[in-house]
Amino acid sequence: MGFAQTLRSILLPVIDFFYPPFKRVMDLQTFRYAVCGGSNALLNLVIFFLAYNFIFKQEFIHIAGFDITRYIAAYIVALSISFPIGFILNKFIVFQQSNLESRVQLFRYGFVTATSILFDYLLLHLLVGYFQFWATPSQAFIIVILSLYSYLCQTYFTFKTVK
Template identity: 60%
Template structure:
């Protein structure tokens, strides 16, 4: 499966090889695909699964869009981790548990920063919501790429 996914992604790489490394291209394709999956699941959950404005999970009440976000994240989080671990950063020799914890940490930070930056840009700077979210996606994608490359999926330092 890994070889097939690499072959598909790498088929589209040649026009970009002068500009970005293969790993960065794989990260962009994997991340973009995972973001599309997240958005599709969010759309389906929001429009077809959750029809009431407030959704109850036992004693927990969530707004419809937060419930849809939670469902989408429950799919895109493991898919994103697996794509990063086995497609983008397969040379990392850190234990999977360490990688998963670090990946979860980056995801939690991204959720927090997305929320905070959206409130700042829209609420205080009065930017339009969609361009603000697009800017946030670019910022958080860069942050995530560098964190995943140099922390989450890094190689252990060799002892000499």
């Protein structure tokens, strides 16, 4: 049994078990996206919190000749883990019917993620750097906004089914 089949055989029965109460509100694919995306977003937020509060102690981190704020450093750490996990979950669990080549899906997923990163970076700087809001609640709010954007892009662009 290959990786994709193993992943599906483990995760789909668990996710689908919880679907019946949501059947009236959303279709199965949207529910799977919400579960996988929500789980990955939660993982991202937990890693962000841990990195921001326990790994990066100084306000500015010096990396490869650049100074970055600790909230951006925490974001980079969280993204480096959540990006590959998100792609795998979307490809093998949520959008199994997509017939685009894997390299096209990965490129498009990367493009959507890059635009999300740009929006996240700008919004994080706005909320934390300019408005002085707390970093973790700001990141949580941004995740909700960008999840809606991401869902639309993943459904109609990254993992669409070509006839």
